[in-house]
Amino acid sequence: MGAPKQKWTQEEEAALKAGVVKHGAGKWRTILKDPEFSTVLYLRSNVDLKDKWRNMSVMANGWGSRDKARVALKRIHQVPKQDENATASASVAVQSDEETVDAMPAEISADMQQTLQISGPKRCTSLVNNHVLESVCATVIAIHACRLDNLIMEAIAGLKEPGGSNKTTIGTYIEEQFWAPPDFKRLLSAKLKTLTANGKLIKFAIAVWQGAVVGGACY
Amino acid sequence: MGAPKQKWTQEEEAALKAGVVKHGAGKWRTILKDPEFSTVLYLRSNVDLKDKWRNMSVMANGWGSRDKARVALKRIHQVPKQDENATASASVAVQSDEETVDAMPAEISADMQQTLQISGPKRCTSLVNNHVLESVCATVIAIHACRLDNLIMEAIAGLKEPGGSNKTTIGTYIEEQFWAPPDFKRLLSAKLKTLTANGKLIKFAIAVWQGAVVGGACY
DNA sequence: CGTTAGGGGTAGGGTTGG
DNA sequence: TCCAACCCTACCCCTAAC
Structure with a gap:
């Protein structure tokens, strides 16, 4: 194929880091031209340097938020195993899969109001x-x-x-x-x-009511 | 764990095949955006499509074209980029990309028909x-x-x-x-x-979710 | 023009869980 | 053990901005 995928070597990464230290991040062309690094990085373009630096930064600081969540989950995991199999989850449901929620606070309805503002629009680009x-x-x-x-x-x-x-x-x-x-x-x-x-959603316990059994009767 | 490994269904595979027929292998994002397939493949990413296509191709020609490709590359590899370094590598490339498109899994055209019905949205009665x-x-x-x-x-x-x-x-x-x-x-x-x-109503605790605050960013 | 930032996309090797 | 699904990384493309 067009690009045989050259994995970055340790030397190259080191040279890139050194180059950034010396010339600053963003000075890719400058780093490339510097004789101190060109002997190591001569196979790379300024764009390559930019991309690589981007990848390295992602790994370093934020951990990529996605991985963080996954790792965090792995820690927490292990324990549960509460299946939740219940394959034919027809239309009944409702109660069992929410068992993780603590007994609902009776006064929930009180706090309900304050959630109104949060849940409201907050639209952004979408x-x-x-x-x-x-x-x-x-x-x-x-x-x-x-x-x-x-x-x-x-x-x-x-x-x-x-x-x-x-x-x-x-x-x-x-x-x-x-x-x-x-x-x-x-x-x-x-x-x-x-x-x-991972904090993208907030889970609440709320109370709901259902008519007691009573066959099809309309109340 | 969080992501319970989503096995590909027949519908999804059919949609993928149809998508490749329509837009070509490698046009994963395009396939995904096509309303004809998005209703079926909406749970998948472009990378998922690519990976799945690779797996399907492996199965098709018994040999695992994936391994074959890897071996073939190792032979050709080694040739270092002779110079060209001075200029931005951006505009070169292009040439070898097109002819390398994988042969599609053999039996595709056979299953094509079944994919046609699955596309439309389905409305609910309620x-x-x-x-x-x-x-x-x-x-x-x-x-x-x-x-x-x-x-x-x-x-x-x-x-x-x-x-x-x-x-x-x-x-x-x-x-x-x-x-x-x-x-x-x-x-x-x-x-x-x-x-x-007095038993006329039954009260449950259920869980609900709200978008997390998070400054402006919409996910 | 050339360069950079950054978003997005694809290919391919590697990893892993069922 | 095996392999389908998934992850990671390198490379590419594009556009806006300077």
């Missing part, structure tokens, strides 16, 4: 998305949100439910616009868990 | 209910539900929320159709409590 949602929805979402993470965020934002949205609602919202794989519910559960773990 | 409620609702409810008890039952039944309805939603539902006294919220809370106490 404002457009939410408007278009009304009409062209499927296409637009497909463009801006290719992965489940984004879909969940879009769903919650689009649903605009004052207190937040529960798993069933989020799932239905997504399924209305896309084909859903058989294990979608499980996937969604897992995603919600990780998004909560 | 929307109807909510619309009807908007119009006829008020009258009907007024007849059958004179007391708050009944109103609450009507609200919960009318809302038809899969997991049950929370207080805010119930309250809003009622307020939309009737004048509400200033202390309505308090009243509602009390009623919900007694209805729960």
Whole structure:
């Protein structure tokens, strides 16, 4: 193929770091021309230096936020194993998968109000998305949100439910616009868990009421 | 763990094949954005598509073209970039890219047909209910539900929320159709409590999610 | 023009979990 | 053990800005 993929050697990385120390980050061409480094970096272009520095920086400081979450999860993991199998998760559900939530505080409804502001818009660039949602929805979402993470965020934002949205609602919202794989519910559960773990979502316990048994009677 | 390894479904594989036929192998992002496939492949990233295509190709020609490619490269490799270093490497390239496109898995054209049906979005029926409620609702409810008890039952039944309805939603539902006294919220809370106490309602704790604050950034 | 920043994309080698 | 799914990294492309 065009580029046989030259893995960066330790010497090259060292030279790049030294070059940045000497000339500053961003002075790629300058570093390349410096005889002190050109003997090591002669195979690289200024763009290569820029890209490599970008990669190195990602690893160094932020840990790439994605990896951080994954690692954090790995630590926490190990313990649970609470399956959650319950394959035919038909329409019942509701109670069991939310067992992680502590007994609901009776006065929740009190705090409910304050959540109103947070959950409100906060739109950013995606404002457009939410408007278009009304009409062209499927296409637009497909463009801006290719992965489940984004879909969940879009769903919650689009649903605009004052207190937040529960798993069933989020799932239905997504399924209305896309084909859903058989294990979608499980996937969604897992995603919600990780998004909560890495701080992208906040999980609340709220109280809901259901009519007591009573067959089909209309109250 | 967070990401439970999403196995590829038949629908997804079919969509991928169709996408490759339409846009070509290597046009992963393009395939992903195509509304014809995005409804099926929305859970996948362009990299996922690439990886899956690689795996499928491996399976197709028994030999694992992946390994074959690697071996072939090792032979050709070694030739160092002869000079060209002085100029930006940006504009060169181009030549060898096109002819290297992998032969697609052999049986593709066979399964092509089945991919056609799966694309469109699928609407849910439940929307109807909510619309009807908007119009006829008020009258009907007024007849059958004179007391708050009944109103609450009507609200919960009318809302038809899969997991049950929370207080805010119930309250809003009622307020939309009737004048509400200033202390309505308090009243509602009390009623919900007694209805729960005497077994007419069942109270659950469920989890809901909200977007995390996070300065402006939308995920 | 040339260079850089930065977003985005693809290929291919490597890793890992089921 | 094996391999499908996934991750990591190198390279490429583009555009805006200077």
